Amino acid sequence: MARILITSAIPYINGIKHLGNLVGSQLPADLYARYHRARGHEVMFLCATDEHGTPAELAAKKAGKPVAEYCAEMHGVQAELARGFRLSFDHFGRSSSQQNHRLTQHFAGRLDAAGLIREVSEKQVYSNADGRFLPDRYIEGTCPNCGYDKARGDQCENCTKQLDPTDLINPRSAISGSTDLEVRETKHLYLRQSALRADLTRWIDSKTDWPILTTSIARKWLNDGDGLQDRGITRDLDWGIPVKRGTEDWPGMEGKVFYVWFDAPIEYIAAAAEWAEAQGKPDAAWQRWWRTDKGADDVRYVQFMGKDNVPFHTLSFPATIMGSGEPWKLVDYIKSFNYLNYDGGQFSTSQGRGVFMDQALSILPSDYWRWWLLSHAPESADSEFTWENFQASVNKDLADVLGNFVSRITKFCRSKFGETVPAGGAYGPREEAVTDALRVRVAAYTAHMDAIEIRKAAAELRAIWVLGNEYLQDAAPWSLFKTDPDAAAAVTRFALNLIGIYAGLSQPFIPDAAAEMADAMGVDLAWPEDVDAAVAQLPPGAAFRVPDVLFAKIDDDSRADWQARFGGTRG
């Protein structure tokens, strides 16, 4: 039995995430976690909300709430939606937890002791009206290059020229619109990533099995321009983890907090500590997942994220871990994703364009979304959600191929033999041939899941479902029943056994339907490690239940309605 640590990129606290966010990290991570649990491995699947930073403060202000209260509420909302999508986190933590405070301060102290922190005095724009320093992109003004009057301090969206806030003509706060801005001197801590460049390069070079998307982004950052740049890890904000060296104050850094991208990945570790506390377990219980000197040396650690997160996970966070000089577990494999677009454009949180997690669950059960999103995961390139494709895929794959198979055989049995597994007859060459095909396909499916080739795994699973329909068509128990009821009984028994097998195999993709299938057949939701045994699992004479329609089809009217509803402004 292997031990597998799985983390999904942690979603930002600021609002409800859309389906593109979901398929880029949490959902595939859940697929992988469920798969490995089903195979009998020990899994620790962690996620959390990322709660610090300027956007959280502003969102709280807009909501008229203290930021701590706002984050607590939004964490609750996101946790509920995660449950709705059946995301099987062992713990869904918060980057604002006390555990993360302690660990983040601990790492900063270790890095400083190792000489990997330097203090930098720099000039930042301060808004008197807002009473805060403004990140570059929160300053607006007229672009000196093209004259666009809503250029941001980091870049002009109109002419794409990269800017410095001081370049802007008539700069103003993007928050309040105030022009009462001044440049102030402020001191910040920088992580000396450049000092770890050789170590990081060697480490990345050793990861020959990683997706090209992951390693190419890492290499670009390692080699771009003068090479890997040092990175500021503190900010002038109220809400965040106070800058400390371990438990000691950091003279000169009073009132400052760590930058969210410094503390967010550390939350992966802290989430395990939160889990232990919630479970009433000692520290050793989580440390055996994270400390190679305390049992984590046999752990395989896999991270899931969208491509925008890759630099932080391939460079900054590893630099933090390596630089600490302590035996923390480094990631073994990073699965990164491209973006999911929405019907010809991007999902847009600000414009409310696309489908958001709460809306998705309000119109269809999570299995529909899980199946479509995972079977179309943007693994090799950006992919696109369209309602036509969603309707066609879901109706065909889930309703026709899988759902109808379950329906046709259970109802056939009920009408001819009653709601018990018929005992007559025996399996013959036909059943043996299907069992052989099943064994081959299950092996292929397993290989794809092990390799985290999600679309290929989905295609293989679908092909496994198709085997059932092919078998029934070929065996035709409805004809056989007229001449040889015992033979028809054997066919029916074999086909009923397929339902239990399908439940086990489908569980990572569509957990609710899988549970319903297993329950209807009166079997445990189990992975068919031994296919030959699995096709004879149901005891003759055992009762079963004809399940309700597993997947109702999406009709054209609904599709057209949703298409109109989600095209623009949310509300």
Place this chain on the structure above:
RNA sequence: GGGCCUGUAGCUCAAUGGUCAGAGCAGAGCGCUCAUAACGCUUUGGUUGCAGGUUCGAGUCCUGCCGGGCCUACCA
């Protein structure tokens, strides 16, 4: 500007440099009647973006061009 990814059937996608470039969907035909008008079988459909090159052999490797996308370090 620089870098990376990508372009294969009407659509969504496969193909360690090696048989005739394959699946699913959509289309066409046939079959079946257990089933959610579902299922099965057969089948149409390709100058692999374009032009060169390397090779016994190129969708795959190289060069150039065209199109799409992403990243570019203070949003997270």
